[in-house]
Amino acid sequence: MFRSLLSLFAICVLCLLTLGMPLHANAEVTPSQIVLASYRVEHPNTTGTGFVLDRPDPVEPERKQLLLVTAGHVFEGMKGEYATLVLREQNEEGNWAAKPEKIRIRKGQKPLWMQHPKEDVAVIILDFPSEKSIGSLPVSVLATAEDWKSHTPEPGSLIRCVGYPHAPIFKPSTAGFATTRLGCLADFPLTPIADHPKYLVDFNIFEGNSGGPIYSDQLGDEIKIIGLVQGQHFIDERFKNIYSEGMTRKRLGLAIIESSEVILETIERVSPKSVSNKASASTRPKVKALIRRGLQKSIDKEE
Numbered sequence: 001m002f003r004s005l006l007s008l009f010a011i012c013v014l015c016l017l018t019l020g021m022p023l024h025a026n027a028e029v030t031p032s033q034i035v036l037a038s039y040r041v042e043h044p045n046t047t048g049t050g051f052v053l054d055r056p057d058p059v060e061p062e063r064k065q066l067l068l069v070t071a072g073h074v075f076e077g078m079k080g081e082y083a084t085l086v087l088r089e090q091n092e093e094g095n096w097a098a099k100p101e102k103i104r105i106r107k108g109q110k111p112l113w114m115q116h117p118k119e120d121v122a123v124i125i126l127d128f129p130s131e132k133s134i135g136s137l138p139v140s141v142l143a144t145a146e147d148w149k150s151h152t153p154e155p156g157s158l159i160r161c162v163g164y165p166h167a168p169i170f171k172p173s174t175a176g177f178a179t180t181r182l183g184c185l186a187d188f189p190l191t192p193i194a195d196h197p198k199y200l201v202d203f204n205i206f207e208g209n210s211g212g213p214i215y216s217d218q219l220g221d222e223i224k225i226i227g228l229v230q231g232q233h234f235i236d237e238r239f240k241n242i243y244s245e246g247m248t249r250k251r252l253g254l255a256i257i258e259s260s261e262v263i264l265e266t267i268e269r270v271s272p273k274s275v276s277n278k279a280s281a282s283t284r285p286k287v288k289a290l291i292r293r294g295l296q297k298s299i300d301k302e303e
Contacts, residue, residue: 029137029138029141029222029223030223031160031180031215031223033135033137034051034137034162034213034215034223034225035162035177035178035180036135037051037052037053037135037136037137038050038051038052038162038163038178038212038213039051039052039068039085039086039087039088039176039178040085040086040164040167040176040178040208041068041070041074041078041083041084041085041086041211042083042084042085042086042100042167043077043078043079043080043083043084045077045078045079046074046077046078047164047167047168047207047208048070048071048074048077048164048208048209048210048211049070049074049162049163049164049178049208049209049210049211049212049213049229050068050069050070050074050085050211051068051069051070051137051162051211051212051213051225051228052066052067052068052069052126052134052135052136052137053066053067053069053136053137053138053139053141053142053267054066054067054136054137054138054139055067055138055139055267064136065125066125066126066128066134066136067123067124067125067126067139067267067270068085068103068123068124068125068126069121069122069123069211069213069228069263069266069267070122070210070211070228071120071121071122071210071211071228071229071230071231071258072113072115072116072119072120072121072122073120073210074122074210074211075105075111075113075122075124078105080106081104081105081106081107081108082102082103082104082105083102083103083105084100084101084102084103085100085101085102085103085126086098086099086100086101086176087099087100087101087132087134087176088135088175088176088177089133090133095175096175096176096177097174097175098174098175098176101128103124103126105124112124114266114267114269114270114271115266116262116265116266116269118197119197119198119230119258119262119266120230120231120258121228121230121258121262121263121266122266123263123266123267123269123270125270137225139264139267141223141224141225142224142225142260142263142264143216143219143224143225143226143260143261144260144261144264145192145193145194145261147219147220147224148190148191148193148219148226148259148260148261149191149192149193150220151218151219151220152190152191153185153190153216153218153219153226154185154218155185155186155187155188156184156185157184157185157216157218158182158183158184158216158218159182159183159184159185159201159214159215159216159218159226160180160181160182160183160214160215160216161180161181161182161183161201161203161205161209161212161213161214161229161255162178162179162180162212162213162215163178163179163181163205163208163209163210163211163212163229164178164179164208164209164212165179165205165206165207165208165209166206166207166208167207167208168208170208178212181203182203183201183202183203183255184201184202184203185199185200185201185202186199186200186201186202186254187199187200187201193259193261194261196259197258197259197261197262198230198256198257198258198259199227199257199259200233200254200255200256200257201214201254201255201257202253202254202255203253203255204232204251204253204255205229205231205232205255209229209255210229210230210231211228211229212228212229213225213227213228214226214227214228214229214257224260225260225263226257226259226260227257227258227259227260227262227263228257228258228263229255229256229257230256230257230258231255231256232251232252232254232255232256233251233252233254233256234249234250234251234252235249235250235252236248236249236250237249237250
């Protein structure tokens with residue numbers, strides 16, 4: 001009898017503890033899954049990082065619509081109609097191998113991606129056969145303005161960056177997996193998010209990192225993608241010696257991040273079937289002008 005009562009008490013305690021545990025829509029999102037949803041975006045003259053999000057297809061809600069998110073200048077720097085997205089495939093033994101796939105980014109001279117009207121963020125719909133396995137994350141993994149407001153991370157809070165630094169010459173994974181690196185938030189204030197679409201993070205980035213997701217577990221009790229890598233700050237120093245003079249460029253160790261709210265705004269502009277529309281094309285001159293005017297020394301040019 002005593003043992004039965006003790007067992008019943010233990011079960012009740014376990015139930016209470018379980019009920020007290022938070023249940024989250026993104027409970028399944030882990031750091032490994034963010035890596036699995038991140039891919040190298042390649043072109044003969046440039047490279048970058050992108051990550052794939054999914055949402056119910058606006059036309060056929062029973063199927064997923066896949067969206068590739070990256071920095072706008074990654075696509076801008078890719079000439080021609082096609083780029084390469086380095087997907088991956090796992091065999092029966094559990095081993096992974098890289099599987100590059102061509103994706104169309106232009107129709108003639110017309111971009112097929114949606115560009116944010118003011119910021120350096122681009123989204124393009126991926127149209128692959130349904131049997132092809134592509135790692136993706138729900139759009140709900142993106143931190144919203146409300147997330148930023150209710151759980152504003154403190155300066156110095158740790159974040160992670162996923163990407164492909166110097167991808168043409170540095171490929172630690174033959175299967176095409178990205179590397180994950182550690183940094184911390186360097187900006188203040190970060191809210192209201194409408195006034196702070198960009199912020200700084202304390203770590204070095206390199207060619208190939210642009211477009212990579214930044215994530216944190218500081219905005220509540222679940223992991224959220226809080227932005228993407230847009231560029232970096234440099235400092236130029238002139239020198240003059242007896243027999244030579246010139247200029248040297250040094251990294252300031254500060255990355256420029258586009259906020260997750262900017263990504264959400266861009267996704268909201270994506271039309272159901274295609275982003276090859278007038279809204280997409282009309283934003284390009286604004287972004288190009290923005291890059292020319294204010295970001296010449298800070299943008300991570302993928303050369």
